[in-house]
Amino acid sequence: MNTDTDGELEISDLLANTALPSAETMERLHRRLEESAQQAGILDIAYTTMDTPVGTLLLAATEKGLVRVAYENEDLDKVLDTLGTKISRRILKAPKRLDTAAFEIDEYFERKRKTFDLTLDLSLSSGFRQLVQKHLPQIGYGMTESYKQVAAIVGNPKAVRAVGSACATNPLPIVVPCHRVLRTDGTLGGYIGGLAAKTALLNMEAAV
Amino acid sequence: MKKPFENVVAEHGPMVLRVCRAVVGFDDADDAWSETFISAMKAYPALPDDANIEAWLVTIAHRKAIDIIRVQKRIAIPVDEVPDRPSSIGVPGSTDHEVWDYVKFLPEKQRQAVAYHFLGGLPYGEIAETLGGTTAAARRAAADGIKSLRKTFAGQDSKGASQ
Numbered sequence: 001m002n003t004d005t006d007g008e009l010e011i012s013d014l015l016a017n018t019a020l021p022s023a024e025t026m027e028r029l030h031r032r033l034e035e036s037a038q039q040a041g042i043l044d045i046a047y048t049t050m051d052t053p054v055g056t057l058l059l060a061a062t063e064k065g066l067v068r069v070a071y072e073n074e075d076l077d078k079v080l081d082t083l084g085t086k087i088s089r090r091i092l093k094a095p096k097r098l099d100t101a102a103f104e105i106d107e108y109f110e111r112k113r114k115t116f117d118l119t120l121d122l123s124l125s126s127g128f129r130q131l132v133q134k135h136l137p138q139i140g141y142g143m144t145e146s147y148k149q150v151a152a153i154v155g156n157p158k159a160v161r162a163v164g165s166a167c168a169t170n171p172l173p174i175v176v177p178c179h180r181v182l183r184t185d186g187t188l189g190g191y192i193g194g195l196a197a198k199t200a201l202l203n204m205e206a207a208v
Numbered sequence: 209m210k211k212p213f214e215n216v217v218a219e220h221g222p223m224v225l226r227v228c229r230a231v232v233g234f235d236d237a238d239d240a241w242s243e244t245f246i247s248a249m250k251a252y253p254a255l256p257d258d259a260n261i262e263a264w265l266v267t268i269a270h271r272k273a274i275d276i277i278r279v280q281k282r283i284a285i286p287v288d289e290v291p292d293r294p295s296s297i298g299v300p301g302s303t304d305h306e307v308w309d310y311v312k313f314l315p316e317k318q319r320q321a322v323a324y325h326f327l328g329g330l331p332y333g334e335i336a337e338t339l340g341g342t343t344a345a346a347r348r349a350a351a352d353g354i355k356s357l358r359k360t361f362a363g364q365d366s367k368g369a370s371q
Contacts, residue, residue: 011358021225029225029241030217036246045212084212090249091212 034094044088047080048095050102052109053204054197057174059098059105062087065119066101069172071193086124105174111204114141116175124171128159132166139180142205146184168192174201210257213249216265221245223328224265230311230323231273236280243272266328267338270320277316310360311353318353325350 037043045067047060058076060068060083067087070079084091095102100118107113115137122130131154139145145153147163156162167178173192179201183189191198221241228240248268255264311319320339324330325346330338335346 011354011361021222025225026221029221029238029245032238032242033217033245033249036242037249040246040250042246042250047214080212080214081209084210089210089212089252092214092217092249 030093034092034096037090037092038094038097042090043092043094043097044090045083046092046094046097047083048093048098048102049076050105052105054193054200057105059101060091061097061101062121062123064121064123066098066172066175067121067124069174071173071197073194074192101175108174109204111207118175120172120175122171125166125169128154128156128162129166129169132163133170133172133176133178136167136170136176136178136180139177141177144180144182144202146182147189148184150181164189177201180205210252210255213252216248216252216261217245220262220265223262224269226327227266227269227323228273230327231270231320232276232280233312236276240269240272240276243275244269247272260334262328263330263334266324266330266334269328270324270338273320310357313360314353314356317349318356321346321349322353322357326354 034043034046038046041063043063045060045062047058047068049056049058051057054071056072056076058068058070058072058079059066060070060080068079068083070076080091104113104116104118108116122133125133132150135150135154147160147167148157151157151159151163154163163181167181168190170176170178170192173179179191179193179198181189188195188198224244225237225241228237228244232240244265248265251268255261311322314322317339321332321335324335324338325332332343332346332350335350336343339346339349
């Protein structure tokens with residue numbers, strides 16, 4: 001080996017190991033990117049996460065409105081991948097757009113809020129499912145309906161099973177209260193956030 | 209499958225910042241980084257699924273850096289000494305920091321070739337495409353840059369090259 005190569009290896013190792021930017025620097029640059037992407041109108045999806053009594057939630061919003069609320073058990077990376085495929089990959093963790101939604105969800109868990117006053121983007125669902133999801137906010141706080149009742153109300157009494165899948169695929173749980181739909185015999189049925197979360201929400205609402 | 213852009217920023221953001229610091233200097237690196245990523249985010253939906261993300265980002269960073277270097281040359285503030293700066297890039301006075309400081313005194317082409325190869329991880333073929341010229345020329349520019357760094361570095365610190 002000649003000395004040239006020796007020198008090159010050592011210097012390039014030093015370069016490769018040198019000066020990794022600090023976490024604070026990267027955070028500062030990230031915040032700057034969030035702002036300029038928002039200003040440039042290319043922040044197609046902004047998201048954040050928040051801690052609640054039913055676990056960590058992911059909130060995501062397009063420029064139109066809140067588009068997704070996800071429970072941790074849904075695998076948040078997978079949720080973001082799906083948003084990327086279905087809506088846009090121009091996604092950043094940018095909490096600012098979610099400030100109002102996060103605030104209202106906090107109030108809900110503190111039992112200071114019974115209805116949500118948020119602009120929703122329902123573009124992740126369509127057809128009958130969207131019809132069902134649009135009805136759900138009309139089930140009042142602390143009240144419940146059966147899958148069968150919901151089917152009748154949305155004008156398709158035979159579509160009990162389809163109501164079940166509309167609830168199961170609700171992209172906006174909690175805010176669109178699919179947890180207020182139960183089986184006719186009063187048992188829970190299913191829930192996207194797990195049955196423990198469904199029980200916790202129903203108990204909390206019933207306790208007021 | 210292409211990831212959400214957030215993953216691109218998290219995975220490659222630090223590498224791009226190091227490249228920017230090497231090519232435009234510490235003070236203008238934040239601007240170069242920001243312009244690189246806003247530009248990349250705009251273009252991201254059209255990027256082919258199998259594209260080499262690092263090479264793509266370094267190419268964008270290169271274009272943004274050229275704009276900044278052009279402005280720097282117009283303003284042309286002579287710099288006699290390495291200015292003091294925050295220690296966020298390492299322990300001040302450490303050996304790493306010193307090598308880093310010498311990079312910016314290299315001629316532009318050498319600085320770019322060294323940054324894109326050793327910090328950006330680009331093969332010389334891709335660097336040649338980015339800078340123009342042949343692969344051999346890109347390799348030579350990087351080798352000359354390293355040689356010159358080694359000389360300066362050894363001259364400043366007799367233990368340097370053997371550390």
